[in-house]
Amino acid sequence: MRSSDPCPCGSGLPLGHCCGPVLDDPGTASTAEALMRSRYTAHVLGQWNHLYVTWHPRTRPELVDDDGLEWIGLQVLDTEVGGPDDKNGIVEYAASFRLDGQHDVLHEKARFERRAKRWFYTDGELVED
Structure with missing residues (x-):
């Protein structure tokens, strides 16, 4: 994927002006x-x-790899705190995916913690629709 291509996160910005810099250096993420x-x-x-x-060491699994899902869309539904000066944040999102040809949605309230001036994903709570 080129940096001029639309960012997969759905922001409408090119990858190079959205998630690309954070993928290169997670410390550049200013918000949860x-x-x-x-x-x-x-x-x-x-x-x-x-x-x-970017997974908090306290809650991170030993291995993070391909989960077999084809991710096809993201909607950010809500945020609670998680700004540049906050220590914690919650981001509620719905991520659409396909698995074995079947469409589904992961709806989560994800929790984030800021340590040493960097954001980390800690865990999340699934939201049943």
Whole structure:
């Protein structure tokens, strides 16, 4: 994917002006939402290392890899705090995917924590629709 292509996170910006810089340096995510969008983009692009290094060490699994899903769309539904000066944040999102030809949606309230001036995904709560 080229940096001029639309960012997979659905922001409407080119990858190079949206999630691309955060994929290159996770410390550039100024908000919890920016980190969450970059994590979605990492899923789309198969950049598993980005998912690993942006997952809080306290809750991170030993291995982060291909989950077999084809990610096809992201909607950010709500954010609670998670700004540049906050220590915690919550981003509610709905991520559409296909698995074995079947369409489904992952709806989550994702929690983020800021440590050493960097945002990390800690965990999330699935929202049943």
